[in-house]
Amino acid sequence: MDRRCAELLPLVCSVLADPKQAPSDDTCLEKLLDWFTDLTAPDSSLLEKNPCLITLITSVCTSKTAEPSIISFALKLAGLLASTEEGFYVLKQQNVLESTFDQEGWSKSSLWEDATVRSGWVQGLRSMVQHQEAMLFLFKKGLIKVVLRLQTDKSLFVASTANQLLAHILNFGELTARCTSPENGGKTEPSVLHKDSRGRPECPEWDDGIVEVIKHVEESLVSGIPLHTCQSLKLVALSLTHCQPHVREMLWQSTVVATEVLLGNGLSSLTQQFMEVLQAAARTPLCNNSESGILTLMETMLCTLKPTQAIPFATGIVQLENCPQSLKKKALGVILLPLELVTVSTDLQELRSDPVEELGFLRSAVEEQLSQRTSCVSVLCLSLSSTAELSSLHLEIPAQSVIPSVTTVLKVCLGMSFSSSPSTSVLRNLIGCSKVQKCALDALANLSQYSESAVYKREVFSILLHYLNSPDIDSTVLQKAFQVILKWLCTCSELPPQDLFPVLKKRLCDIRWEIRDSSLEFLTQLTSDFQENRSYCETFSSSGVPDLLLTLLTDPESYVRASAILALGRTVGIIGKEGVPKSGPVLQEDLARQFVDILAQDTEVFARRAVMRVFTLWLTTSHPASEELLSSVLALGSEDLDWEVKVHTLELAEILINQTLARTGHSTCPYAVIPATHSSGANLTESLHRLQHLKIFAVLLKGLFDCDRPVAQRACSLLLSLKEVITESEVCDLHGQSWVEGVLKEHLEKLDVGADSRKSVGLAGVLSVLDLENMQKNLGQRSDHLENSPHSLMEDILAATCISPEDNVVDCY
Known part of the structure; x- marks a missing residue:
């Protein structure tokens, strides 16, 4: 203090x-x-x-x-x-x-x-x-x-x-016997320990207290009062995995009998607490003790719970490490049963005998829920979500049967016809249900990682293309379908299907801006993944998509304009590839000028941010723009009203600084690879003049005094890096530049130099005057670091006593 x-x-x-x-x-x-x-x-x-x-x-x-x-x-x-x-x-x-x-x-x-x-x-x-x-x-x-x-x-x-x-x-933790030592100011010291029959130190107060708590738990569980029972079940679940072995045994012995009785009474309101207790017990050594009855109780729960309760419980069982395979197999059958029954309803597959037929006790309950629309959606989403969760954890599941079941559910939701008329209520309940579609797509995305998935790739791409082509598809479902395609293309090492680009063109012209935006994001990622593949480049260039991207630069929705900018920024490299046929006058120089116009004129920040990101991408992927354009981009970006645009501008400036200085054997980046052919300090002055010509120093100094802290922090960090590179011998005359006049006036009077000397001050001189280290420290502090201090807090408390309660509006934060 x-x-x-x-x-x-x-x-x-x-x-x-x-x-x-x-x-x-x-x-x-x-x-x-x-x-x-x-x-x-x-x-x-x-x-x-x-x-x-x-x-x-x-x-x-x-x-x-x-x-x-x-x-x-x-x-x-x-x-x-x-x-x-x-x-x-x-x-x-x-x-x-x-x-x-x-x-x-x-x-x-x-x-x-x-x-x-x-x-x-x-x-x-x-x-x-x-x-x-x-x-x-x-x-x-x-x-x-x-x-x-x-x-x-x-x-x-x-x-x-x-x-x-x-x-x-x-x-x-274990307590030890203690005794009071008057010679030590009343403090207690270890005494000669008395051991019980198990060799543990005896501590009567501790043992009696633990027994009292456990006895209370036992009485509460059989009290018949739901609140008391619920609280004690929560206590058992909280305690079992962390308590001492002998305490765990006592606690479980007092719990297991009462739990068996309660389960027999069918107290469904306490089902969640029962599940938490059993799952906690299964994560302890008790599970390996056949006499504990944990596995029997878990199997009983699987047999008696409602489907909407049994599926989450079964999901927890499958994830247990020390659970027998027989129980895991039955739990997996519970999870997959709704999927199996939907598949059977289509007459495309017979009910598997293993392990589903062993679940006759649950089948009728699941069939009943599937026959009603609300419960049908609920139970099927649970089944699909659990499948997605288990597959994301790389747990063993029968992918060879699950993948066809998931694709079947997707077909049913889309209303696709089957060998027999889909007259059952199960199928009618699912048609057009976007909630089930999204859960099924999530499951399908995670299932792509299994080795068996390659066999089903053709069928998967077929159903996904149907989704992309569906006229009334929900926009969020379409977005997930795009993500699943990318996931399967990546894991199966496949080229995009031939039918993809015609569908994509259609979606780029969709009346809903969300779908146009999702389609552009998908195209950008797709190109990023396959831009080195010649076949993809040729297909893309001749597809007509590049022309559509150009028209979307003037889309009325700003999100779409931003996504179109990013898509064009990513795809422009494909158009100019040697041997790839060009489609229209899509050249980087033309695009760059359009992007500069957007940066100067677009009233929405999303498009302007996208422009800065594209120029950054080009500089880092061997697609440099002219110095004239870069200078314009830097000037416009540094004057922008949006702080993110200004931060992106500084990121662009950092790349230019590193690339320019790297040619001379210098870099502000500690991880930059410097060519061995350049000597340290060679041509440094020339590089600094190039940066000055790009007006990068103006951008950095302007950013340093920006009102948005993230901008000032980034600029300060870059200037500190430059300060380490530049020496007093490398002079860059900054006199006469508008941005430096304020700095000269505010800071350079601290220098013990005459007015004539100041006129020719160099960059090194400016950087030496600015207390960049202290500025960086101050910028790193929270904006409320003074008001939020303990001293300020106590001052507020004291000040509040001097005013009436109705006037007390002190903000202690």
Whole structure:
């Protein structure tokens, strides 16, 4: 804690302790707690140096008129300060902890009725119980009984916090027997340990406390009160994977019998909690113990859950590492069953005997849900989403049957005809359903990674082209279809289908701008992936698409114009390739001039940003533009009103700087490859003059003083890099350039040079005057770093006491 804060802290504590002055806004209190959390550390001596904190806690917690928010703050602060053993001993010696967390005192106070106070009490204990002495204090003082009551508090927030505290207690590391040593100021030291029959150190308070918690769990599970049962199931799920082995065994033994009874009673409202408990148990060594009954319970759940509950549960089972293959196989069958039944409905495939026929207990329930439109969509989306999730994790699934099933679902949704009339309600429910289409496309994209996928590529591309050609396709579905095509082309190492470009031309003229935009994005990515393939280049050049791209530069929608710019920027290299037939006057020089006009005239920022990105792309892919055009682009970009355009301008400037200096054996980029033929410093002055001719220095200095911080940060970083390269001997006369006059006036008077010398000042001179290192440091700070400091926070709290509550509009942030 710095000196200024230490001086204000006693005043702030006295204000908080005074009910007439305490702030009504508790956001400042939470901010103070965050600050104290940063200050709390072993050997921090925070309490010794700031006794006002103890006075504050004692005063507030014994007050009968304090605001609930202030009491909650004091309780949390007490727990936070006691979270270290040093702080715990200080508070314990002064009897602060006993009075602060005294259960009898709070139970008699009307303030306890306020949920804010109860929440602060629990959170204070949760913060404190980080070491053994705090845990023993909790058990010895009987506070565990209060926590167990609060687990079912009427306030859900208090109940949840109490549950987290109980889970922390159960998950706490092994305690050892301790005894008090008066010679050590009342601190406790390890004693001669007594061992139980298992060789563990005995600690009666710890053992009794754990037994009390587990007994409470067991009673709650059979209480018949849904809230109590639900909370205890949540506690078991939170605790099983992290608690000590002997605690885990005790907790599971008290849970398993009650769980079997509850499952038999068909309490569907607690299904989610049952699933979480079983999945947590399956991730522990209990799963390897056949006597634990976990696997039997999981199989029972699969057999009794509704399909919409069984599928997510089955997905969790398949992802378990130590689960038997037989159970995983059955869980996978549950996930795929809706897909199988849709496929059977088309008469294109018979029901597989393995593992679906083993799921007769679930088949009738799934068929019933598929027969109704709402539930049909819900259960099928779950099946497809789970398939996508499992395949994204590279888990083993029967891709040779799943891929045809997914493509069949896509055909059904599109209303394609089958060998027999699609008269079943299942098929009617799916026609035109975009939600199912999107889930199926997600699954199909992930299924492309399986080795079996190559066999189905022709069928997959066929159905995807049907989607691209469908006149009433949803725009988001079409976008996903484009993504799936790219994924399958990449994994199957295939060229785009011959029928793709005619369909793409149609989509580029679609009345919906979203589809035009998605088509352009797809084309840009497609060209990026296949621009080195001669066959693709020839097909693209003769397809008529380049002419369409030019017309889209004047599209009424700015997103489309931006995407057209990016597409043309990517595809222009194909048109000029040797041996590739040209289609119209599409040359880079013509495009570059059009792009400069767009940068100067387009009123929407998206197109202007796209222009800057294209010029950056060209410079990094051996498609340089003329210096005249680059100079215009840099000048226009640096004057733009949009900060992203200005940042892109600086990115372009950085590439030009690196490319120019690299020719002389210099670079501002630490990873640049410098040709060995150039000597260090050779032709540096000439390179600097080229950069000056491009007006790059004007762009950098203008950016340095820009009002948008990202722009100034980027410019400052580039100037710092240049400063390391340029020496005083490399003079670049900047006198007379408009952008430097302000810099000369504002900064160069700091130089001890005469007016005549300033007239011929060089770039190195300007950079040496500017305190770039300090500017970079300041630019790296948050804009509210002063107002958001602990000192400012305490000043705000003190200032708030000087004005009336209705005028108190202090922003503690």
